[in-house]
Amino acid sequence: MKVLSPLQSRAGQIVIDAVICAVALFVAYLLRFEGRIHSFYVDQLIMVVPVIVLARTLTHWLQGIYLVVWRYVGLREALLFVRSVAVISTVLLALRLFLPVHAPEWRMPISVIILEGFFTFLGMIGARVLRRLLHERQSGKPAQSVRDALIPTLLVGAGDNGLAIAKEAQRHPTLGIQAVGYVDDDTTKQGMVIHGLRVLGAIDELARIVDDTGARQVIITSNAIAGRRILDISDVAQGQAARPPHRPRAVRDHRPQHPSRGPARGPHRGPPEP
Numbered sequence: 001m002k003v004l005s006p007l008q009s010r011a012g013q014i015v016i017d018a019v020i021c022a023v024a025l026f027v028a029y030l031l032r033f034e035g036r037i038h039s040f041y042v043d044q045l046i047m048v049v050p051v052i053v054l055a056r057t058l059t060h061w062l063q064g065i066y067l068v069v070w071r072y073v074g075l076r077e078a079l080l081f082v083r084s085v086a087v088i089s090t091v092l093l094a095l096r097l098f099l100p101v102h103a104p105e106w107r108m109p110i111s112v113i114i115l116e117g118f119f120t121f122l123g124m125i126g127a128r129v130l131r132r133l134l135h136e137r138q139s140g141k142p143a144q145s146v147r148d149a150l151i152p153t154l155l156v157g158a159g160d161n162g163l164a165i166a167k168e169a170q171r172h173p174t175l176g177i178q179a180v181g182y183v184d185d186d187t188t189k190q191g192m193v194i195h196g197l198r199v200l201g202a203i204d205e206l207a208r209i210v211d212d213t214g215a216r217q218v219i220i221t222s223n224a225i226a227g228r229r230i231l232d233i234s235d236v237a238q239g240q241a242a243r244p245p246h247r248p249r250a251v252r253d254h255r256p257q258h259p260s261r262g263p264a265r266g267p268h269r270g271p272p273e274p
Helices: 010-032 039-063 075-098 110-139 144-148 160-171 203-213 227-240
Strands: 151-156 177-183 217-220 250-253
Touching: 010 039, 010 110, 039 075, 075 110, 151 160, 151 203, 160 177, 177 203, 177 217, 203 227, 217 227
Parallel strands: 151 177, 151 217, 217 250
Antiparallel strands: none
16 A cells, blocks of 8 residues: 655645744744744734634635646646635735734734734745656656767757757656757747757757757757748758768657647648659
8 A cells, every 4th residue: 555645645745834834923922022922922923823823724625726636736726825825824814904802812913913924824835846846857757778868959949839848858767758949930039048948049040059959850840830941940950860970860749639620730742763
């Protein structure tokens, strides 16, 4: 039977978030009173900690926080955390503003409410990003045999599809792709760095870029490339094939295919040779 680590079980994630919330509240009081918390606020802190921790845990659960896989956290999940944290912070702020004066125990200082919400969010997102970084670090160290099998690859198209392929190649070395850079005709992208890879030039410069990088494979990632340009890319690959040691091994078309159009094709060059 597989034993889950604390970060993989919901119970472990709830405990971590509860500790983050309690620490965030304590730090918020320390900063608000510059390390010298008055006895009244010490009593208030002791009283509100379990209530706020429980309220935040329940809100996180209802918002679906504990359905998120930590190692895949991204911007979408960060916005979900903001919304979940903001719910309880808004309730605390409403209590502070509208509770009668004779109920001071629940009238937390506004600065403490703001700081606690900020630190809680920061702790939640920090724990999950750390988990993601550790996962990518572990998965990014393939065995020597896998590293030896990686094929230096140029990605034609520095858009969303090219970025997705670069990320997948980094996360899954068993795909055999070692992305060495992008090629794109968009002059505003040339020279820029996207996910650690530079846009090395335009398609017209592909032959030079292949020689410079030692690429042995070209992957077409953009569906905005005209058929004639695809044939130009293929011609470069075929022309370089007889020039060791740097030669493109193949041209692969990874452009999205329209369901009603079938696979993307370049211009027809006549009947095949017998």
